[in-house]
Structure formats: structure tokens, C-alpha cells
Amino acid sequence: MRTHKLLLLAILFAGNSLCAQPLKRPKLVVGIMIDQMRWDYLYRYYGHYGNTGFKRLLREGFSCEQTMINYVPSVTACGHAAVYTGTGPAVNGIVGNDWYDRKSGKSVYCVYDSAVNTIGTGKAVAGGMSPRNLMSTTIGDELRIATGFQSRVVGIALKDRAAILPAGHGANAAFWYDDATGHFISSSWYMDSLPAWATAFNKEQRAAKYIQQPWNTLYPVSSYTASTADDKHYEVPVPGEDKPVFIHQFNKGKDYDLLKYSPLGNTLTLDFAKAAIQGYHLGSTATDMLALSFSTPDIAGHSFGPDAIEMEDMYLRLDKELGEFLVWLDQRYGSDYLVFLTADHGAINSPGFMQDHRLPGIGEKMGRAASLNEAISKQWGIPKAILSDAGSQLYLDTAAVSKAGVPLASLQQFIKAQLKAIPGIGDAVTIAEIHNGHLPAPFNDMYINGWHAKRSGDIMVVPAPGVKNGSIMGTTHGTMYPYDTHIPLIWFGWGIKPGRSYKHAGVTDIAATVCALLHIQMPGGNTGRVIEDVMVR
Structure with missing residues (x-):
């Protein structure tokens, strides 16, 4: 009898332990x-x-080689929001870096919030930044909920939107770079004052030291065979310089904004990331998350373009620093950390570069609200039928059109005909036409995924392939074409087996996959799917 009782107790103990x-x-x-x-x-x-x-x-991670942005526009705010919410602008509401607000009649910046104050500039500044305009929870928000808010979530970037949108609503902190002081700052959405470790970091004045350092190539210029020669006519000089050539100097301005063109902008970002990991003791209790974004490749890239020596050198230097960062994480966490690396968008080759090589490419202004309004006024007598052309979308004053007794469909056809007569503009479509499948797949779905009922325009201006919005110089992004939408996605570290997949994956699939790995709920607006190949154990 005693033996049976002991056995029963052992079974119960084992069950409780499990x-x-x-x-x-x-x-x-x-x-x-x-x-x-x-x-x-x-x-x-x-x-x-x-x-x-x-x-x-x-080598050690899992690469999703055919990861595509699956909405339009492919710009910074949309990309950062999509990765961490698992959905596009149609659901999360971030339809661009800026958009036109019909109620106020003004342009809205994606993370501006008049109800919060800026923190960390030495005095509280009225009007700051927050995630208030983001209409979905994020990975970090769901992680916080899943752990009873024990997990800590921090966003860091030079750009405010690149720190705030990934961090989400319930983050412990988001920090971004202040051009005027060279400090990392935040807002009263997250805190009343900077934590002591961040204040101490800012007092070191690293930005002031870095901005004094010139940028020369890491290796001999002759070895940069993946790039064009230095000083091409389609490259844009750094502000304060006469030519876009090495050696670049960044200490000519009054503020610290020029550091964002230098690879040392990436260095400063990593410096602060390490300080945040140490300052918040991330990873010491519940699973924590660091949303880290490198803004400098975009800021410099807009000037130099994808084919410049500067961009090759930028990535060679970032490669070294990422390697050092991974070793630093190894030493701190062993194999107990998970990394995913991706991008918010790509970039078009400079039209000047394309033309030099007899490839299709031109620069063309997309919106043209002013000239279109002039033509509409002459034809229909409506002085300002187009309220805005933000994000290559035309916002129509439908009330004024109705008051003038002009059929909306007739006006739309007139505008479309005017636009399609412009070289470089491939099409102009109304949202009704998009919903009826006017554009070829998958582009049609990308426009549907990017259109928000309350924040988007009435007519979408569609560039032809190889057409850059603006001049033939530098680069930009925002379209549905692969140069803007084909991005890297690599999973590395905890629970990840080496490999690669060439199956199509959407940028909105990242959040669902992270949440599956962590066994937490997907963000509230999530429309993406788990990338099953990443889950193989």
C-alpha cells in the first residue's frame, strides 16, 4: 500500500513539474x-x-529570397509599420510618410502628435511624435500583452518614424536623433524624462566627435568594381559639398543633420542600441524586443543612388559593424537571441545611370496638381478641384465638383487623359477601377492593400517601369516594381535552422512568423501568413 502511495505521489509531482x-x-x-x-x-x-x-x-540563418512588399506606396513609414503590424496601409492606416487630411485641409506627418511633448532636448517642446496614427497593434504590443507587460520593447533609429512605428503603442520607449543637438530624444508618449543611461550617453557628445571625421573608402577605390566611377553627373552632392566625390566632409553645417549621410550615422545608432540593451537590461527577465533601424543608407542613398561607390562602401562598413554586433550579442546572450533582418523598401537606379547604359529610365513628376487645376479651371470653371497630390495620389474636392454641377466621372476621365498624355506616367486610375481589377496582377492587389478609405486619394498616378518621380539624379522609391519592393529577409539565431527558400513571401508575413516563433497572438490588424519554412525544427 505504501508503495502505491509513493508511486502516486511521484506521478503527481512529475505532472506538476511538467x-x-x-x-x-x-x-x-x-x-x-x-x-x-x-x-x-x-x-x-x-x-x-x-x-x-x-x-x-x-550561412547560419534562413533567408527568404523572394520577399516582396505587397502594397503601394513602398516608402519608409509604410514599410516599418507593415513589418511590425503584419498588414499594409489599407488596415494599419499608415498610407505614407505624409498624407492629406480632408477634415483639416492640411498635410499630416505620419507620427506627429500635437498632444505630446518632445523629451530630451533640454526643455519640453510642445508638439512631438507618437504612434497615435497607427491603427493596429504591433509585435511588441502583443509581446507585452502576452507576458503581462513584463517584456520590454524599445525602438531606436535616426528617423523618428523608423523608431516609433516598429515599437508600437505600448512600447517602453522609442528614441530617435535630434538634428539640432546630435542627441537621441523621445516624447512624453513614452516617458517624462530620458532615463539616466540615455542622458549619460548624450553627454558623451559622440555625434559631435563623429561629424568631425571625414568619410573615405574602406578599401582602395579601384577595388569597388560593383559600382560606377566616382563623380557621376546623376549623383547629388552632400549639402555643403560641391561634388559627390570622396573624401566627404560633414562638419560644415550648423547642426548635426549631415551625420545622417555618413556611415558613422550607423555607428552612432549601434552605439545607442548597445547602451539601451545595457541600460534597460534587456533579456534579463521576460523576452524583450529591440526594434532597430538603420536610417543612413536611405538618406545617403537618395543622393548617390544604388550604383555609387558611396553605397558600396556604406554596406561594406555596415557589414563589419553588424558582424561586431552579432559577436557582442553572442557574448551577452549565447545562442538565446533571435534576429530578423529586412528592409522597408528598395530603390530605383538613377535614370541618369540607366540612360548612360541605354536602358529605360527617365525622371518625371507624378502629381502635377497645380497644372491640372489650371486645366480644370479653364475646362470646367472649378478653381481648385484637386486639393492635394500627396504620395502620387490626387485628392479631389468632391463637394466643389458637385456644387459646380460637373459629373464626377467626367472630371475623373478628363484628369486621367491629361495625366496619361505625360511621358513616364503609365496609367492613372480611380479607386473604383482598381477594385474592379483594372491593373494587372499583382499590381492591382498592391494598390488595394495600400489604399485606406479615410486617408487615401481618389486617383492613383501609376509610373511606368524605370520612371523615377522627380529628376534623373539620385534615387527614390515608392512604386510596385521589384527595384522598390524586393527586399531581404533573413532569420538568425534562436530556433532557426540554416537554409533558404525561394517561395514568395510578403513583407506582411514577417509579424505572423515572429509571433508564431514566440507563441503569442498576431497584431490586431494582421493579414499576413506564417512563413512555414522558417518554423522547421
């Missing part, structure tokens, strides 16, 4: 976004990369 086993999660999740990183940069500069950065991620 029930008490904690759910396995990594100590830290690091989401890395590289602003304006095209997928092909992984391989274009591969021969010059070291073994500890991108090559290590590809």
Missing part, C-alpha cells in the same frame, strides 16, 4: 531594418563582405 515548465522563448528579439536596402545588395557586394556580418547571417 506543468510548471516555462514556455521556451529567446531572451531577446532584435528586429533589424535597413532603410533602402535592396535584396540584391546581399549579393552585389558579397565578394567584399567579411565572414561575420551578412555572410554569417546567410
Whole structure:
């Protein structure tokens, strides 16, 4: 009898022990976004990369080689919001870096919030930044909920929108760069004052030191065979310089904004990220998340374009620093951290570069509200039928059109005919036409995924392939074409087996996959699917 009781107690103890086993999660999740990183940069500069950065991620991680942005417009705010909400602008509401607000009649910046104050500039500044305009929860929000708000979530970037939108509504903090002081700042949405570690970091004045350092190539210029010669006519000089050539100097301005053109802008971002990990003791209790974005490749990239030596050197230096960062994480967490690396968008080749090589490419202004309003006024007598052309979308004053007794469909056809007569504009379509499948797949779905009923325009201006919005110089992004939408996606670290997949994946699939790995609920607006190949154990 005694033996049976002991056996029963042993079984009960074992059962209780099994029930008490904690759910396995990594100590830290690091989401890395590289602003304006095209997928092909992984391989274009591969021969010059070291073994500890991108090559290590590809060698030891799992690469989703056909990851595409699945909405339009492919711009910074939309990309950062989509990765962390698992859905596009149609649901999360971030339809651009800026958009036109019909109620106020003004342009809205994606993260501006008049109800909060700026924190960290030495005095509270009225009007600051917050995630209030984001209409969905994020990975970090769901992680906080799942752990009873024990998990800590922090967003860091030079750009405010690249720190705030990934961090989400319930984040412990988001920090971004202040051009005037060279400090990292935040807003009263997150805190009343900067934490002591951040104040101490700012007092070191690293930006002031970095901006004094010139930018020369890491290796001899002759070895940069993946790029064009220096000083091409389609490159835009850094503000304060006469020519877009090495050696670049950044200490000519009154403020610290020029540091964002230098690779040392990435260095400063990583410096602050390490300070945040240490300052918040991330990974010491529940699973924490760091949403880290590198803004400098985009800011410099707009000037130099994808084919410049500057961009090759930018990525060779970032490769080294990422390698060092991974080693630093190894030393701190062992194998108990998870990384995913992706981008918010790519970039078009400079039309000047394309023309030099007899390839299709031109610069063309997309919106043209002023000239169209002039034509409409002459034809229909409506002085300002187009309220805005923000984001290559035309916002029509439907009330004024109705008051003038002009059939809306007739006016739309007139506008479309005017636009389609312009070289470089491939099409102009109303949202009704898009919903009826006017554009070819998959472009039609991308416009549907990017159109928000309350924040988007009435007519979408569609560029032809190879057409850059603006001049033939530098680069930009925003379209549905692969140069803007084909981005890297690499999973690395905790629970990830090496490999690669060429199956199509959408940028909105990232959040669902992270949440599946962590066994937490997907963000509230999520429309993406789990990338099953990443889940193989």
C-alpha cells in the first residue's frame, strides 16, 4: 500500500513539474531594418563582405529570397509599420510618410502628435511624435500583452518614424536623433524624462566627435568594381559639398543633420542600441524586443543612388559593424537571441545611370496638381478641384465638383487623359477601377492593400517601369516594381535552422512568423501568413 502511495505521489509531482515548465522563448528579439536596402545588395557586394556580418547571417540563418512588399506606396513609414503590424496601409492606416487630411485641409506627418511633448532636448517642446496614427497593434504590443507587460520593447533609429512605428503603442520607449543637438530624444508618449543611461550617453557628445571625421573608402577605390566611377553627373552632392566625390566632409553645417549621410550615422545608432540593451537590461527577465533601424543608407542613398561607390562602401562598413554586433550579442546572450533582418523598401537606379547604359529610365513628376487645376479651371470653371497630390495620389474636392454641377466621372476621365498624355506616367486610375481589377496582377492587389478609405486619394498616378518621380539624379522609391519592393529577409539565431527558400513571401508575413516563433497572438490588424519554412525544427 505504501508503495502505491509513493508511486502516486511521484506521478503527481512529475505532472506538476511538467506543468510548471516555462514556455521556451529567446531572451531577446532584435528586429533589424535597413532603410533602402535592396535584396540584391546581399549579393552585389558579397565578394567584399567579411565572414561575420551578412555572410554569417546567410550561412547560419534562413533567408527568404523572394520577399516582396505587397502594397503601394513602398516608402519608409509604410514599410516599418507593415513589418511590425503584419498588414499594409489599407488596415494599419499608415498610407505614407505624409498624407492629406480632408477634415483639416492640411498635410499630416505620419507620427506627429500635437498632444505630446518632445523629451530630451533640454526643455519640453510642445508638439512631438507618437504612434497615435497607427491603427493596429504591433509585435511588441502583443509581446507585452502576452507576458503581462513584463517584456520590454524599445525602438531606436535616426528617423523618428523608423523608431516609433516598429515599437508600437505600448512600447517602453522609442528614441530617435535630434538634428539640432546630435542627441537621441523621445516624447512624453513614452516617458517624462530620458532615463539616466540615455542622458549619460548624450553627454558623451559622440555625434559631435563623429561629424568631425571625414568619410573615405574602406578599401582602395579601384577595388569597388560593383559600382560606377566616382563623380557621376546623376549623383547629388552632400549639402555643403560641391561634388559627390570622396573624401566627404560633414562638419560644415550648423547642426548635426549631415551625420545622417555618413556611415558613422550607423555607428552612432549601434552605439545607442548597445547602451539601451545595457541600460534597460534587456533579456534579463521576460523576452524583450529591440526594434532597430538603420536610417543612413536611405538618406545617403537618395543622393548617390544604388550604383555609387558611396553605397558600396556604406554596406561594406555596415557589414563589419553588424558582424561586431552579432559577436557582442553572442557574448551577452549565447545562442538565446533571435534576429530578423529586412528592409522597408528598395530603390530605383538613377535614370541618369540607366540612360548612360541605354536602358529605360527617365525622371518625371507624378502629381502635377497645380497644372491640372489650371486645366480644370479653364475646362470646367472649378478653381481648385484637386486639393492635394500627396504620395502620387490626387485628392479631389468632391463637394466643389458637385456644387459646380460637373459629373464626377467626367472630371475623373478628363484628369486621367491629361495625366496619361505625360511621358513616364503609365496609367492613372480611380479607386473604383482598381477594385474592379483594372491593373494587372499583382499590381492591382498592391494598390488595394495600400489604399485606406479615410486617408487615401481618389486617383492613383501609376509610373511606368524605370520612371523615377522627380529628376534623373539620385534615387527614390515608392512604386510596385521589384527595384522598390524586393527586399531581404533573413532569420538568425534562436530556433532557426540554416537554409533558404525561394517561395514568395510578403513583407506582411514577417509579424505572423515572429509571433508564431514566440507563441503569442498576431497584431490586431494582421493579414499576413506564417512563413512555414522558417518554423522547421
